[in-house]
Amino acid sequence: MSHPERDTRQIIVDTAERFFRDIGYQKTTVADIAKSLRMSPANVYRFFDSKKSINEAVLERYKREQEEAIIAIAEQDRPAADRLREILIASFRLNAARFAGHARMQEMVCAAMEESWDAIIAHIERFDAVLRRVLADGVASGEFRAIEPAHATGCIRTAMIRFMHPLLISQCECIPGPSAEEMIAFILRGLEAQPQGA
CATH class of the missing domain: 1.10.357.10 (Tetracycline Repressor, domain 2)
Known part of the structure; x- marks a missing residue:
């Protein structure tokens, strides 16, 4: 059974972890994560408030x-x-x-x-x-x-x-x-x- 919202949250977490590893937590922005996923930052903020x-x-x-x-x-x-x-x-x-x-x-x-x-x-x-x-x-x-x-x-x-x-x-x-x-x-x-x- 598919859970789109949970799946999207997981994809955001996976992408964030990759950025944290590649460029570091401090340099990573929500905009970076959103751009990588072809989403808007506002869409990321639907799943995570910060x-x-x-x-x-x-x-x-x-x-x-x-x-x-x-x-x-x-x-x-x-x-x-x-x-x-x-x-x-x-x-x-x-x-x-x-x-x-x-x-x-x-x-x-x-x-x-x-x-x-x-x-x-x-x-x-x-x-x-x-x-x-x-x-x-x-x-x-x-x-x-x-x-x-x-x-x-x-x-x-x-x-x-x-x-x-x-x-x-x-x-x-x-x-x-x-x-x-x-x-x-x-x-x-x-x-x-x-x-x-x-």
């Missing part, structure tokens, strides 16, 4: 892809440590693939953080909810030591920030430090339940 809202839609697609991927991992019937490891490495790889080495896309993220901070915070809260669920599973099964999942989630996100934040992934590449896999192994070691009598 360039900021187009940017939010581009980022929303990225966030949705990441969130769907980590939720699928969290729902698997596997040990919590395995799921947590895979969630963290998948998040790093998805962000690196999208943003590492793509200065113009990093510019778009910076703009989103300045203009749409509420949307970024909402994404972090959804990410944290998935981590809390996996951590709570690990505590309940005795796999992880008795920790407060909400507190541990904040610590894990902070420990992984250089592997998650689109700007830091590139900026920290040349700084000595652990790999993402080494950091995840360190985190998991800290979560392990201690053997009885240890």
Whole structure:
């Protein structure tokens, strides 16, 4: 079944993303997007009330892809440590693939953080909810030591920030430090339940 309005919105988002990659968020105008689509700027504004809202839609697609991927991992019937490891490495790889080495896309993220901070915070809260669920599973099964999942989630996100934040992934590449896999192994070691009598 065709949904013309939804399809047009998607085409606008696809076109905007291409411009953001090719010339950068700051240089892209709604007129550029409209001209590429052989539309008037007024027609674009029927679907998006501002360039900021187009940017939010581009980022929303990225966030949705990441969130769907980590939720699928969290729902698997596997040990919590395995799921947590895979969630963290998948998040790093998805962000690196999208943003590492793509200065113009990093510019778009910076703009989103300045203009749409509420949307970024909402994404972090959804990410944290998935981590809390996996951590709570690990505590309940005795796999992880008795920790407060909400507190541990904040610590894990902070420990992984250089592997998650689109700007830091590139900026920290040349700084000595652990790999993402080494950091995840360190985190998991800290979560392990201690053997009885240890």
